[in-house]
Structure formats: C-alpha cells, structure tokens
Amino acid sequence: MRLVGLCWLLLAGPAHAQSRIESAETVPATNQWLQPGDRLQVRLQGTPGGQATFLGTHPLTELPPAQAGGRRGIYQGTYVVRPGDTLRNRAISFALLLPTDSTRATARSRSRVRFLSPDEPQLAVTKGPLAYLNYGLGEDRLGGAKLGYLDSLVTLHVTGMVGSQYRVRLAENQTAWVPQEVVRLLPPGGFVPTSLTGSWSVAGDSLYDTVQVPLTARLPYRSELLTDPTTLVVDIFGATSNTNWITQRDGIRELGDVHYQQVQPDVFRLILPLRHAQAWGYSIGYRGNTLVIKVKRPPANLRLRGLTVALDAGHGGENVGATSAAGTQEKDLTLAIAQKLRRELEKAGARVLMTRETDATVDNGYRVLLLRQLRPDLLISLHANSSANPAVQGTSTFYRYVAFRPLAWALYEQMRSTGLKGFGNVGSFNFGLNGPTEYPNALVETAFVSNAEDEKRLTDPQFQQQLAERLRAGLEDFLKATRAKGPRGWLLHEPARN
Ligand SMILES: [Zn+2]
Structure with missing residues (x-):
C-alpha cells in the first residue's frame, strides 16, 4: 500500500496532489470503551503537509520525520473524553485536507469506540471458578501479570475496555483489568457496589482457621501472604468498616492477633498474622455475601509419612x-x-x-x-x-x-x-x-x-x-x-x- 502511495506522489507531483489517507486508526488499534478523563489516541498516515482532523474538528499533528521513523505524513492526535460526551460503539471518522485540495479525503477507523457515561455505571459479575484480575494490558505466553483470583459472582465496576479486557475500578486510585471471558456484563441501572463490613468471627475446626467478614455485596478483593513475620493481608475494595468486634472462638490454632485497618475510605484491610514461619496456604471466597478466608494449618508431623x-x-x-x-x-x-x-x-x-x-x-x-x-x-x-x-x-x-x-x-x-x-x-x-x-x-x-x-x-x-x-x-x-x-x-x- 505504501509503495503505491509513493509512486502516485512521484507521478502526480505536489502541484496536483489530492490528499490521500493510507491508514487511520485508534492507538491501540482495538475496540475501546473510555470514560471522561481518558485519552482517545489516533494516528493517521497520509499525504504530508495537510490538515488532519478526527471526531469532526479535533486536530491531528503531523510528526517531524525524525519522530516518525523517518517517514513523512504521520499524523497523531489525542482527545481527552469530557463529561457529557457520547459515542456508542462507533468508528472514529478522519479527514485530511491539503491546501490544493478541492475535496477532503476521509476515512474511518476499523476499531469502534464507546464513551461511557459515569451517570450510568457499567457493572459486571465474575463467572466461572477461575476468574482473575490482571494488573495491566500486558500479554505474553504466560498471559498478563495477575493481580489475583476472584470467586464467582463478584460485582465489578467497569470503567473502560481495551481489546478483550475491561478496566475495573477497585478503589479511588486503584484499577485492574479483567478478561471479558471471565465476566458477564449486567444490564444498566445498577449501583456501584459498596458495603459496610460487619463484625467478624474467627474460628477453628479440625483442618482450618476460618475468618468470616459479613458484607452486603460480593466485593472484589486481593490478598498477599507476607513473610517474616508471616502475615496474610487481604484488601476488600469498596468496603468501609463497621466492624465493631472480632469474636475469636475456640479452636483457633494458626491465626494470631487478627485486626484490621481502613487504609483508605474504600479499602478495608484484614491483617491476619500466622503463628508459623512457614505458611501452608489459604483460600478466599464468598458464602452468600460473607467473605470467608480459610487458613491452612501445618500438616501434623511435617514428615513425608502421612503427607x-x-x-x-x-x-x-x-x-x-x-x-x-x-x-x-x-x-x-x-x-x-x-x-x-x-x-x-x-x-x-x-x-x-x-x-x-x-x-x-x-x-x-x-x-x-x-x-x-x-x-x-x-x-x-x-x-x-x-x-x-x-x-x-x-x-x-x-x-x-x-x-x-x-x-x-x-x-x-x-x-x-x-x-x-x-x-x-x-x-x-x-x-x-x-x-x-x-x-x-x-x-x-x-x-x-x-x-x-x-x-x-x-x-x-x-x-x-x-x-x-x-x-x-x-x-x-x-x-x-x-x-x-x-x-x-x-x-x-x-x-x-x-
Ligand atoms: Zn513445560
């Protein structure tokens, strides 16, 4: 395609040049959902020296060849989505006009863009037994770097989409990405989930120590097992403390001085110290809307026999x-x-x-x-x-x-x-x-x-x-x-x- 364009330029000469768009696409070149404050980035390749616009009147700037790998006619533009903007899964329109043109060249992006309205929050729920969150949009043979796994039917607030992943808002300054195949979008009209935390109970049975935190919705969470001292830390996003007591029943054998911190208005952190230097694992999931954390105790004799x-x-x-x-x-x-x-x-x-x-x-x-x-x-x-x-x-x-x-x-x-x-x-x-x-x-x-x-x-x-x-x-x-x-x-x- 580029060769054809170059030959055409040589033959026609600039005096009679009619502008021409070789390609025009969003960056990244994939379907996107954006909300106010997000950047829509676009790139156009076409006849150099023209005036390029997208979304009607928004200008693109032609890059100096030194910034465009030596090529001329590369135009880039950014539009920051504003409150009240609407765009419903549409292609982005482009135009290019040379001073000598009688008509503008036009093109449309292949990718489609939707502007989300914060007034109609888009919600989704996790599905299946192996839903997970990613930190970002990275991909390699191992997939994206994972922030953690989630139980099913956890409600997520979707604030964007790039390609095959939704961006979800976890807390005021925390976002994550979730692959489309592990969530189901909910119809409009739902509220962004939040919850007060109820009072906890901690108990032990024959196998596990179990922490139960009552909530009024299945909120997303993340966990980390720290070492030295061994401590399980669990953040619940969208949760605010109304935990007025933590009942520690009989039978607790692995958990130490459990407590919590409200680390920011919408992040509730459980701090669960373990008694042993070597942790033997834990699980997190929901029973109804109660978050249940099961901490495994060390095996009985710590020898191969019986393990x-x-x-x-x-x-x-x-x-x-x-x-x-x-x-x-x-x-x-x-x-x-x-x-x-x-x-x-x-x-x-x-x-x-x-x-x-x-x-x-x-x-x-x-x-x-x-x-x-x-x-x-x-x-x-x-x-x-x-x-x-x-x-x-x-x-x-x-x-x-x-x-x-x-x-x-x-x-x-x-x-x-x-x-x-x-x-x-x-x-x-x-x-x-x-x-x-x-x-x-x-x-x-x-x-x-x-x-x-x-x-x-x-x-x-x-x-x-x-x-x-x-x-x-x-x-x-x-x-x-x-x-x-x-x-x-x-x-x-x-x-x-x-
Ligand atoms: Zn292998």
Whole structure:
C-alpha cells in the first residue's frame, strides 16, 4: 500500500496532489470503551503537509520525520473524553485536507469506540471458578501479570475496555483489568457496589482457621501472604468498616492477633498474622455475601509419612511441550520423572496425587480445579525447559509467592546436587500451576531438552531415577527446615498447640 502511495506522489507531483489517507486508526488499534478523563489516541498516515482532523474538528499533528521513523505524513492526535460526551460503539471518522485540495479525503477507523457515561455505571459479575484480575494490558505466553483470583459472582465496576479486557475500578486510585471471558456484563441501572463490613468471627475446626467478614455485596478483593513475620493481608475494595468486634472462638490454632485497618475510605484491610514461619496456604471466597478466608494449618508431623503430595507431570497428550531436535518430547520426560518420584514418595509413606498418570491431554485450568478439590499439602509441577539457544542448559525451580519460596529453593538445591548447572530460582512466576494460594507449590524445570548434554541426561532412566530421589530429598529438606523454624517466638507465651 505504501509503495503505491509513493509512486502516485512521484507521478502526480505536489502541484496536483489530492490528499490521500493510507491508514487511520485508534492507538491501540482495538475496540475501546473510555470514560471522561481518558485519552482517545489516533494516528493517521497520509499525504504530508495537510490538515488532519478526527471526531469532526479535533486536530491531528503531523510528526517531524525524525519522530516518525523517518517517514513523512504521520499524523497523531489525542482527545481527552469530557463529561457529557457520547459515542456508542462507533468508528472514529478522519479527514485530511491539503491546501490544493478541492475535496477532503476521509476515512474511518476499523476499531469502534464507546464513551461511557459515569451517570450510568457499567457493572459486571465474575463467572466461572477461575476468574482473575490482571494488573495491566500486558500479554505474553504466560498471559498478563495477575493481580489475583476472584470467586464467582463478584460485582465489578467497569470503567473502560481495551481489546478483550475491561478496566475495573477497585478503589479511588486503584484499577485492574479483567478478561471479558471471565465476566458477564449486567444490564444498566445498577449501583456501584459498596458495603459496610460487619463484625467478624474467627474460628477453628479440625483442618482450618476460618475468618468470616459479613458484607452486603460480593466485593472484589486481593490478598498477599507476607513473610517474616508471616502475615496474610487481604484488601476488600469498596468496603468501609463497621466492624465493631472480632469474636475469636475456640479452636483457633494458626491465626494470631487478627485486626484490621481502613487504609483508605474504600479499602478495608484484614491483617491476619500466622503463628508459623512457614505458611501452608489459604483460600478466599464468598458464602452468600460473607467473605470467608480459610487458613491452612501445618500438616501434623511435617514428615513425608502421612503427607499428601500432588505431582503434576507437565503437558501430555496433544500438548507435547518442548521438543528437542532429536524428537524428545517434554510430556514424556515429565511423566517418567513424576512416576519415579511418586514411587519414591510412596516408599517414604506419603500419599501421592497425580494430575495425570497417562499420556493424556489435561487442561491446566482443569488441573488447578482438580487440586482445589483434592486439597494436597503441597504440589510439585514437573517440566523440562527449552531455549532457542542450544548452549543454554541447567536446572531451575519457580515459585509465585514468596511464602512458598522455601519449597522451590529446597528442590533447587537438591536438583543442582545432581551435577546439573544452576539456571536459577525464579520468583513471581505467573504460571497457572503456581497460581493457587491453597498449598505451597513449586515448578521444577528439570533441565533443558534443547541442550544436547541436558537432553542426554533427561532421557536416561537412571538419571530420571536420580532426579526423583533428589526431589524427594528436597521435600525432606523443606520439611526439616520447616520443623526447625517452628512457631514464632512472640507467640511462645501462648499455650503450645502444635
Ligand atoms: Zn513445560
């Protein structure tokens, strides 16, 4: 298209030039919903030296070629949406006029734009068991960086849209993005959800300590498990305190001095200190409109005997994973190592759960849901790494949450003791199987299938057996280190319960 335009310019010459628009689009070039204060950005490519406008009379500015990759005829414009503006899923109109023109060239964007009216708040509710919020619009093979998971039927205030994600307002100065496929838009007429918090109760049953916070709507939340001291922090967005007491019943064994802060007018923060240095996970969800947080206690004896360990052999079936030049498939390596590790753990008295036991295609979302039901004490997910550079080699382990790093670290140290090079211990890893907060979990990228030396070892059944033994030893190291840490010192004045 550009070549045609250039030839035409050369042939016709500027004296008789009629303006021409090569392309005109929003930036980003995708459907958008904007609200007052948001910027609509547009770019037009056309005949240089003209007057370009969009949305009727709003001007675009032609960029100096130095700012446009050496090209001429690149025009950009910004419009800040004002209160009262209306635009209902429309294409953006453009015009370009040269001084010599008798008629203007016109064009329309392919993407469609809607201006939202704050007077008619657009609401949505989460659907399905794996709804989540993203921080921004980033995308890579792991998806966008996740802010956290949400229960179903949580009401969200949608204040914008870009492409396939809605922007949601969490609090005065906090926004997040939610993929369209995990929410359902509500018809107009709803109120932006807010709630006063009721008085809490904290109780313990045979498995969990449970915090219950009554609300009048299912509000969005986010959580973070801090270490040193171990503390679960949960923010509820749109909530304001009317918590006049926190009843702490019998049977509480893991939670310490629970309390709250109203960190800003519409953010209510629960602060839940844990007794043990090593956290064993937690879940958050709603029962009716009551937010229920279940904190898992450490397993009874912190030894492999009696521990429930989930093993996840990565990929499988149609999802072959990484493949080496020689044809080695990751899915076969992960299953072989998982089966050997299973035998090692069972010999040591552990109960082992597998996300797959055969060469079957098992969706990662399904694996997460299955594990949510099975409630293992911890999870190890097994993979083999791959790089476009065949020289890259070594072993690595991955964790998402710092509270679960000790598990990933213990496995990493043992993996390196096999003689594999250390590729690194990787945190904040935005991978589905590292997403659950319910149990400590770690992903092991055993070695690089794309490296000849690593591949030779990975495909050797004896080396696979050695990996299984090292991973079992890593688990034992983790449990031993956890036993050594024990409960937190400042709680030792309380009756010993564990
Ligand atoms: Zn993999």
